[in-house]
Amino acid sequence: MSDAVQNAPVGRLRRLLTGLGAFLEVLRLVSPMQRFIVVGGLFLSSILELCGMGMIIPLLATASGAREAKGVSLGVEKLFAAVGLPFAAYAILIVVVVGLTLKAVVGILIMKHVTNLVGRISRDFQIRLTKSILEARWGFFISQPLGRLVHATGSEAAAIGECFAIVTTIIAASLTSLLFLTLAALLSWQLLVLIIFITIMMFGSFGRLVKNAREEGKAHRSRMNTHAAQFTDAMIGFKQIRAMGRTDRFALLFERQARMMAKSLKSRVMSGEYAAELQEPVIGILLAFGFFFALHKMALSPTAIMIMSLLLVRTLAVLGPIQRNLTRFYQAFDGYKSLSGLLEQIESHAEETLGTKQPHFERAIKLEGITFGYGQQPVLRNLDLFIPSGKITAISGPSGIGKSTIVDLIVALHQPQSGRVMIDDDELMTLDVRLWRRSVGYVPQEITLFHDTIFNNVALWEEGITADEVEKALKAAGAWDFVTARPDGIMTVVGERGNFLSGGQRQRISIARAILHKPRLLILDEATTGLDPATEAQICERIRDLCRETGLTVMAVSHQPKWREVADLVYRIQDGQARLVSSPQDIAAISEQLAPQELQRA
Ligand SMILES: Nc1ncnc2c1ncn2[C@@H]1O[C@H](COP(=O)(O)OP(=O)(O)OP(=O)(O)O)[C@@H](O)[C@H]1O
Ligand SMILES: [Mg+2]
Numbered sequence: 001m002s003d004a005v006q007n008a009p010v011g012r013l014r015r016l017l018t019g020l021g022a023f024l025e026v027l028r029l030v031s032p033m034q035r036f037i038v039v040g041g042l043f044l045s046s047i048l049e050l051c052g053m054g055m056i057i058p059l060l061a062t063a064s065g066a067r068e069a070k071g072v073s074l075g076v077e078k079l080f081a082a083v084g085l086p087f088a089a090y091a092i093l094i095v096v097v098v099g100l101t102l103k104a105v106v107g108i109l110i111m112k113h114v115t116n117l118v119g120r121i122s123r124d125f126q127i128r129l130t131k132s133i134l135e136a137r138w139g140f141f142i143s144q145p146l147g148r149l150v151h152a153t154g155s156e157a158a159a160i161g162e163c164f165a166i167v168t169t170i171i172a173a174s175l176t177s178l179l180f181l182t183l184a185a186l187l188s189w190q191l192l193v194l195i196i197f198i199t200i201m202m203f204g205s206f207g208r209l210v211k212n213a214r215e216e217g218k219a220h221r222s223r224m225n226t227h228a229a230q231f232t233d234a235m236i237g238f239k240q241i242r243a244m245g246r247t248d249r250f251a252l253l254f255e256r257q258a259r260m261m262a263k264s265l266k267s268r269v270m271s272g273e274y275a276a277e278l279q280e281p282v283i284g285i286l287l288a289f290g291f292f293f294a295l296h297k298m299a300l301s302p303t304a305i306m307i308m309s310l311l312l313v314r315t316l317a318v319l320g321p322i323q324r325n326l327t328r329f330y331q332a333f334d335g336y337k338s339l340s341g342l343l344e345q346i347e348s349h350a351e352e353t354l355g356t357k358q359p360h361f362e363r364a365i366k367l368e369g370i371t372f373g374y375g376q377q378p379v380l381r382n383l384d385l386f387i388p389s390g391k392i393t394a395i396s397g398p399s400g401i402g403k404s405t406i407v408d409l410i411v412a413l414h415q416p417q418s419g420r421v422m423i424d425d426d427e428l429m430t431l432d433v434r435l436w437r438r439s440v441g442y443v444p445q446e447i448t449l450f451h452d453t454i455f456n457n458v459a460l461w462e463e464g465i466t467a468d469e470v471e472k473a474l475k476a477a478g479a480w481d482f483v484t485a486r487p488d489g490i491m492t493v494v495g496e497r498g499n500f501l502s503g504g505q506r507q508r509i510s511i512a513r514a515i516l517h518k519p520r521l522l523i524l525d526e527a528t529t530g531l532d533p534a535t536e537a538q539i540c541e542r543i544r545d546l547c548r549e550t551g552l553t554v555m556a557v558s559h560q561p562k563w564r565e566v567a568d569l570v571y572r573i574q575d576g577q578a579r580l581v582s583s584p585q586d587i588a589a590i591s592e593q594l595a596p597q598e599l600q601r602a
Contacts, residue, residue, distance in 0.1 A: 048102045052099035052100035052103060055076070057076075057307055110172075118162065118164055125160045135350050137351045152342055169325050180318065181195060194294070209271050214331060214334060219264045230257070271327070291305070357426055359432065359439060361423050361520050365422065366422040367386075367406070367409065368419050369419035371416060371418045372416050381575070388553070391569065392566055392569075393555050394558060394569070396573070397573030403557045403573055409421055411437055412429070439519055441514030442523045443524045447503075449497060449506055449510070454489075455470055465516070469516060477539065479505065508531075526557055527558075529559075536560060536562050543566075568582075
């Protein structure tokens, strides 16, 4: 005997256990109490169905006097006597009608409850996923394809609850089948054996189709994810693609993706539909064999055959949807597993913010002996940098030398591999990093505005911000004139990523956003590079005035001469180190705040 044949039952058993494990895993998405309510309710509903449909047997037995149904009808007769009902056709019919009505009522209540749970499961998963993305380590976050995250937090997360809904449908059908099986067993053991045999044959013959549907489901999901990631990337960088006439290649790529997705979707749906469509002939053939066997080997009376056919057909009518729902379940479960895998991965890369100290920034930020690199690529080597509070520090240096990296270290988006970042006397990692960041105003090198009004872009939807405060910030950022020139003023919608504004205007909106909250430290990473010299000079001077009036500390990464002019200290980054290039007079002016080693360097 070949290994494959020998291992087939083992493989089936393993699949069955894995399937059961999957069921339990999905059921664990709700609390034990909710599980009890749902399963208990479904059980009650099945009992009520049995009271309805099952009563047909004693009814027929009473009418025909078939001996095979005697046992069951005797039991029911006793039950009727116990509750004081006469064992007559009209009473049985009343029980049938009441049973079926109550079953419908319980069924509706349970489904309503399950629908609520489904919504809650999807909502909780979505919240957990979005929260984990917002709290992920920066280095991990920027390594993730954006479209994949968008797709995951949207439609994929919303579909999670579907697993639970399918499981409840399967449980409901299984419970009903079990009760009908019990009834069958009470009638005749041969009938029970027959039903079990037909069930095994039915599930066995569709195993391959379920497996196919599952594999096609996986392929389809993977293609959808690739498409979401690549399409989002293309849309973000679309202007350049469009302007250089390269849309054709992208159109081809997305057309190919659409074709592949349609193919896997078709295969996925077809595998499921095959199973559904083939079910009836398969059941029919099995039933025909069953009846033939019952007629010739079991010598039953015609009434008994009628009763048994009813029971058989009813049981199989319940088992059929189980088979169909199993295909749907596995596809939804695979989706759930892939998404919960992503969630676990993101959660395992949560930002470690162990520090709890309240940040105090009165004197200076000091970078001491910082070494940092991305992977194998070293960027900063034993770098020292001193940023005195209440002053403007300008940072210059060639492109790619590590200026933005220094900024990222100061706002704790990255941690140094050695050395430390000091805020006054405290190491940054011992501080409550969230609080520290809330005291920072930051204008990044790449500015993206939200597709919303200028007001919301500056206030970032924070409650309690007034139009007056936004106006002040816009004025300080040199943005007020062009904002008021628009018919809708601060209520002007800026378009997707701010595309209705010029580059320089976007920069000024972003500066207004950074200074609105009166930060202690303002970081400007090439924040004025898109501006004409006059506007830039105006902003530099306004920010210098802010420094003098409010004690604001400014760190300006820039190549522009104007920043060097207004700065109290100027550093040049070279070979992974910071060199102070300020004039001796400037250094003397702030020498009280300078650390001795910095003075030596100067
Ligand atoms: N996430 C990253 N992973 C790998 N390498 C990175 C990453 N971010 C930056 N780098 C590399 O680190 C070096 C420093 O980058 P950084 O952005 O700090 O330069 P920069 O001085 O700000 O340059 P620019 O003036 O062009 O903005 C560059 O060589 C860059 O390619
Ligand atoms: Mg940079």
